[in-house]
Amino acid sequence: MRIAFLLLRRLVRIEDMRAGRAPTEFAYGALEMAARGAVECIEIDPYGEHGWLDALPGAKLVLGKTEPRHFRVARQLCERLNAFDCVVSMCAKTASALGWFARRGKLRPPIVAIRCGVINERLNPLALRVQRALVHASHSILFGEGEYRPFLDEFKLGADQVTVNQFGVDARFWRPGGERGDFLLSVGNDSQRDFSALLDAAFAIPAPIRIITTRKLREPLPPNVTVQRGALSSREFTDAELRDLYQRARCVVTPLRETYQPSGQSSTLQAMACGTPVVLTRTRGLWSSAMMRDGDNVLLTAPGDSTALSANVRRLLDDPVAAERIGTAARATVENEASIVAFAERLEATCRRVTAARAQ
Numbered sequence: 001m002r003i004a005f006l007l008l009r010r011l012v013r014i015e016d017m018r019a020g021r022a023p024t025e026f027a028y029g030a031l032e033m034a035a036r037g038a039v040e041c042i043e044i045d046p047y048g049e050h051g052w053l054d055a056l057p058g059a060k061l062v063l064g065k066t067e068p069r070h071f072r073v074a075r076q077l078c079e080r081l082n083a084f085d086c087v088v089s090m091c092a093k094t095a096s097a098l099g100w101f102a103r104r105g106k107l108r109p110p111i112v113a114i115r116c117g118v119i120n121e122r123l124n125p126l127a128l129r130v131q132r133a134l135v136h137a138s139h140s141i142l143f144g145e146g147e148y149r150p151f152l153d154e155f156k157l158g159a160d161q162v163t164v165n166q167f168g169v170d171a172r173f174w175r176p177g178g179e180r181g182d183f184l185l186s187v188g189n190d191s192q193r194d195f196s197a198l199l200d201a202a203f204a205i206p207a208p209i210r211i212i213t214t215r216k217l218r219e220p221l222p223p224n225v226t227v228q229r230g231a232l233s234s235r236e237f238t239d240a241e242l243r244d245l246y247q248r249a250r251c252v253v254t255p256l257r258e259t260y261q262p263s264g265q266s267s268t269l270q271a272m273a274c275g276t277p278v279v280l281t282r283t284r285g286l287w288s289s290a291m292m293r294d295g296d297n298v299l300l301t302a303p304g305d306s307t308a309l310s311a312n313v314r315r316l317l318d319d320p321v322a323a324e325r326i327g328t329a330a331r332a333t334v335e336n337e338a339s340i341v342a343f344a345e346r347l348e349a350t351c352r353r354v355t356a357a358r359a360q
Contacts, residue, residue, distance in 0.1 A: 001085045002085050002086075003087070003088060004040055004042055006077075007027060007041055007042065007044070008091050009043040010048075011090075012043070018031065021239070022173070025167070026266075027090075028088075028114055029348075030088075032340060038348050042080075046067070046094060066093045066130075070091075070093045071097045081109060082108050085109055085355050086109050086111075086354065088347070089112070089113050089138075090114050091114075092114065092115040095111055096131065096138075099133075102137045110139060112351055112354060119260055120192075135155045135157070136156075136161070139161055139350070141164075142165070143166060143167040143265060143287055144288065145166075145289070146283070147261060165347055166287050166288050166291070166337075167287065168342055169270050174246070174270045175273065176331060177274075181248040183249060184208070184209045184253055185246065186213075186255065187211075187245075187252070188213060188254065188263075188264060190264075192257050192283075193215060193263070194256050194257045194304065195211060195215065195217050197281075198255045200306035201309040201310035202222040202224055204307075205224065205310050208224050210245070211226070212227075212242075212245075213229070214230065247276070249276055252271035252277070252279070253279045253309070254267060254279070256283050256303065258304075259283050260283075262285045262286070263283070264280065271330075273330075274331070277298070279299045283303055296329055298326070
């Protein structure tokens with residue numbers, strides 16, 4: 001079976017990943033599948049080429065989360081992709097564009113689309129109608145159980161058109177090591193991060209708090225909070241530097257707003273893989289209620305509850321033995337349930353299932 005895996009060049013640093021200088025999870029299992037001979041990686045760059053259609057104000061109203069530039073890339077790829085048995089796209093926008101050509105008979109193999117957070121953006125009726133048609137032309141992969149039912153309802157899909165494959169991280173790269181420092185760490189840039197709740201909680205936390213984000217935070221900051229502006233994608237710091245921070249932090253805090261999106265999944269699992277206890281907001285989008293066990297391998301708080309957040313942090317600070325136990329259990333959880341290797345195996349199985357169903 002030949003699978004084409006479309007990777008966004010601007011997000012995936014394949015050579016660094018192959019050399020062990022970067023974790024492999026943001027290739028979404030492509031390298032693990034390629035190592036078994038199941039995949040050919042094809043790097044695409046929809047954002048490296050701009051056309052006048054991309055500037056049309058009406059494009060967003062009609063297409064929603066898909067842009068004209070993705071249609072250009074999809075059109076250029078169709079002939080090449082027809083030589084494969086299945087196509088996987090890590091970019092939902094490109095997958096939707098491919099769906100357009102599949103519906104027109106220009107693209108023959110089935111499409112497996114990795115989608116995350118698409119239901120958080122409310123679409124106007126016309127854009128929603130267009131997106132439903134495009135989404136129906138592919139099999140969707142979601143990262144968490146929380147967004148599964150809302151996704152089915154939003155796009156009028158059957159259960160056989162969607163698979164939940166919980167995200168996994170590179171447990172070889174993210175690993176325990178080093179000595180603990182005295183600080184707490186919070187990392188993230190997506191719109192669902194609730195740093196306001198963490199800032200409210202900071203006044204009741206007797207420890208330094210380091211936040212790494214590109215998001216604008218309210219001023220003035222509490223005296224025990226410092227902010228480093230940056231993101232891995234823009235190279236302000238390296239993956240190894242972030243790993244060192246995870247390894248030395250007393251705990252990692254992932255504060256979230258209520259959302260169906262499995263927000264905070266990657267940074268939480270990265271910290272857990274480093275054996276660091278995590279305080280996480282339990283949202284409707286929690287990726288697995290069975291995997292994330294409160295008091296066992298994580299401490300969970302309600303959205304917006306800064307009092308509970310600070311109490312959970314103090315619980316870890318006051319009881320190093322409990323913190324070590326939770327961190328050890330967290331590492332075991334990633335190794336056994338949330339590795340990128342396991343994610344890749346499940347993704348390949350989905351590709352085979354979808355391809356076999358098409359052949360019937």
